[in-house]
Amino acid sequence: MTDHTVRVLDDGDATELTATDGQNLRDLLLDAGFEVYAPAAKAANCGGRGICATCGVRVHTDDDAAPAADHWHDKLAARYGYPRLSCQLSVTEPLVVELIEKRYWGQLLPR
Template sequence: MEEVPVTVRAEGREETLSVERGANLRRALLAAGFEVYAPAARVANCGGRGLCATCGVRVETGDGAPADADHWHDRLAARYGYPRLSCQLTVEEPLTVEIPEKRYWGQLLPR
């Protein structure tokens, strides 16, 4: 399988991962040791079904940005500036994501 570079910015560090094309972004981030959840949501989340809205990431726009939002939360994210749900993103092209700091349940604040 072909691998795609995904640059991740989180907690003051930047790392580029090699992710299999077609992989789910949430699963890839968790497998690489990145925490996409706030403390409480680590144990009480929907498991990647797009229901709890706590695995948000900011996707850098431009080349490699995922296609138009097709999940209800991602449509709202695009409209109001909230992070996109990593569980609803498939890695197809190189991309850069930022995992915002989360202190409470999801705390997905607009910019």
């Protein structure tokens, strides 16, 4: 089985993780101690079923082409520039993942 490097950008810090081919991105991030949820969504989220839309991250690849979108939310994300749902992404290539700051449910802070 092939392993892939996932570089996580979190508030100016970069950390490299190793994911097995096909590993769920949300699970990889949570297992490594990264927070993908806003405080309120930590306890009240869908558990990775792609329903609550609160585990959003920005995703890039080495060639700056994001992985294909299979989930309806991620298709909209690709079209309108929303963050991707980490629970709906399988790691099949090296990625750069940028964690975004959230204060409420899935709310993004203005830039």
